[in-house]
Amino acid sequence: xxxxxxxxxxxxxxxxxxxxxxxxxxxxxxxxxxxxxxxxxxxxxxxxxxxxxxxxxxxxxxxxxxxxxxxxxxxxxxxxxxxxxxxxxxxxxxxxxxxxxxxxxxxxxxxxxxxxxxxxxxxxxxxxxxxxxxxxxxxxxxxxxxxxxxxxxxxxxxxxxxxxxxxxxxxxxxxxxxxxxxxxxxxxxxxxxxxxxxxxxxxxxxxxxxxxxxxxxxxxxxxxxxxxxxxxxxxxxx
Amino acid sequence: xxxxxxxxxxxxxxxxxxxxxxxxxxxxxxxxxxxxxxxxxxxxxxxxxxxxxxxxxxxxxxxxxxxxxxxxxxxxxxxxxxxxxxxxxxxxxxxxxxxxxxxxxxxxxxxxxxxxxxxxxxxxxxxxxxxxxxxxxxxxxxxxxxxxxxxxxxxxxxxxxxxxxxxxxxxxxxxxxxxxxxxxxxxxxxxxxxxxxxxxxxxxxxxxxxxxxxxxxxxxxxxxxxxxxxxxxxxxxx
Numbered sequence: 259x260x261x262x263x264x265x266x267x268x269x270x271x272x273x274x275x276x277x278x279x280x281x282x283x284x285x286x287x288x289x290x291x292x293x294x295x296x297x298x299x300x301x302x303x304x305x306x307x308x309x310x311x312x313x314x315x316x317x318x319x320x321x322x323x324x325x326x327x328x329x330x331x332x333x334x335x336x337x338x339x340x341x342x343x344x345x346x347x348x349x350x351x352x353x354x355x356x357x358x359x360x361x362x363x364x365x366x367x368x369x370x371x372x373x374x375x376x377x378x379x380x381x382x383x384x385x386x387x388x389x390x391x392x393x394x395x396x397x398x399x400x401x402x403x404x405x406x407x408x409x410x411x412x413x414x415x416x417x418x419x420x421x422x423x424x425x426x427x428x429x430x431x432x433x434x435x436x437x438x439x440x441x442x443x444x445x446x447x448x449x450x451x452x453x454x455x456x457x458x459x460x461x462x463x464x465x466x467x468x469x470x471x472x473x474x475x476x477x478x479x480x481x482x483x484x485x486x487x488x489x490x491x492x493x494x495x496x
Numbered sequence: 497x498x499x500x501x502x503x504x505x506x507x508x509x510x511x512x513x514x515x516x517x518x519x520x521x522x523x524x525x526x527x528x529x530x531x532x533x534x535x536x537x538x539x540x541x542x543x544x545x546x547x548x549x550x551x552x553x554x555x556x557x558x559x560x561x562x563x564x565x566x567x568x569x570x571x572x573x574x575x576x577x578x579x580x581x582x583x584x585x586x587x588x589x590x591x592x593x594x595x596x597x598x599x600x601x602x603x604x605x606x607x608x609x610x611x612x613x614x615x616x617x618x619x620x621x622x623x624x625x626x627x628x629x630x631x632x633x634x635x636x637x638x639x640x641x642x643x644x645x646x647x648x649x650x651x652x653x654x655x656x657x658x659x660x661x662x663x664x665x666x667x668x669x670x671x672x673x674x675x676x677x678x679x680x681x682x683x684x685x686x687x688x689x690x691x692x693x694x695x696x697x698x699x700x701x702x703x704x705x706x707x708x709x710x711x712x713x714x715x716x717x718x719x720x721x722x723x724x725x726x727x728x729x730x731x732x733x734x
Binding site for chain 2: 284312443
């Protein structure tokens with residue numbers, strides 16, 4: 259079942275997209291993953307409490323996030339799973355096709371080329387690039403590796419819209435420039451270096467060491483809180 | 497040079513850590529990467545404009561972030577690189593050692609075991625685990641793979657504080673439970689599934705398909721803005 263009387267890219271829906279905070283966009287993607295799993299199991303409705311538990315988000319925040327996309331659920335019933343999947347997909351722009359290329363086929367590039375989460379959610383990996391002559395023409399995850407010099411031709415032919423950079427840091431900016439010249443407007447950068455792009459190009463960084471440092475921060479803060487609780491004379495049972 | 501009269505875990509510094517927003521913590525880690533690179537090149541001072549450009553953050557946000565850690569710089573001079581490195585490291589809890597284990601040595605696990613960004617920034621990978629008998633005892637990135645049944649013993653012996661989950665989704669919760677039982681308080685989860693942990697354990701998720709969907713959202717929004725600009729009668733030059 260889909261929402262009656264709604265066209266895929268209805269202006270009112272896309273208009274709402276402008277006002278959604280970045281952090282809420284990331285959570286919408288998580289709700290979509292949970293909801294898609296439910297739809298596969300033929301679940302038709304879900305309460306906000308169930309959805310918030312499955313997504314690991316508190317239910318007040320969940321309801322606020324869904325209100326951004328104009329979805330308020332029905333008291334005593336909750337949300338219709340397929341309607342919500344449809345609404346989130348339109349807000350996230352997933353009604354369009356997004357072919358992906360990966361540049362830099364080292365350990366990480368191999369992992370990304372084989373990453374099962376991409377094709378399953380509408381992001382087929384359609385091209386791979388490297389500079390190593392021994393890799394050119396070798397199939398990785400079913401796709402032959404091309405030379406980075408062929409980025410313009412291959413990206414045009416295969417209508418690549420997302421470029422994933424998994425090169426060593428010194429090569430990242432040069433690769434990014436080639437992707438941008440080839441018309442790629444979205445870059446996901448795994449190289450631990452800041453890359454410069456024109457205004458019309460969107461970059462997201464995944465820096466694994468930064469993730470580690472955020473974890474480290476929380477552990478240190480918790481240790482402090484525990485130490486402060488001790489100092490303040492709280493009685494520790496046992 | 498280090499800041500005079502400051503002890504590594506001075507209460508006032510750690511006290512500040514409580515009030516820092518999550519997003520600012522992530523940016524502090526990025527500033528640290530840039531500043532560490534400058535320190536290696538013997539750069540001693542940097543202006544907020546230079547640092548903001550190198551980190552890809554606007555300078556007002558940078559100054560606000562640094563004010564959280566009590567760092568305001570000096571007018572006309574900027575920030576002392578080593579002092580700032582020292583302050584950020586203490587706030588992020590990087591004065592403590594954090595040994596890492598990786599569970600699930602498939603493509604992604606191999607990439608993580610060999611990820612050069614971890615040891616370079618104080619997160620040595622010290623243990624690897626899998627269930628595949630063919631992998632047990634095989635060296636990956638210089639470390640022998642252990643069986644997941646040995647998580648409690650190996651994690652205790654090697655003082656693992658961060659567990660990285662790179663298993664297929666159905667295995668993630670079971671692996672997480674074993675890590676938590678072994679005393680690991682920080683989990684970095686790459687499996688596209690929500691895992692449940694006790695309150696004292698911190699989890700960060702890296703979901704690559706979510707990153708793709710966030711990119712998709714921005715591309716769709718930009719396309720809409722361009723379409724709206726056309727409709728509103730703006731003159732397109734050329």
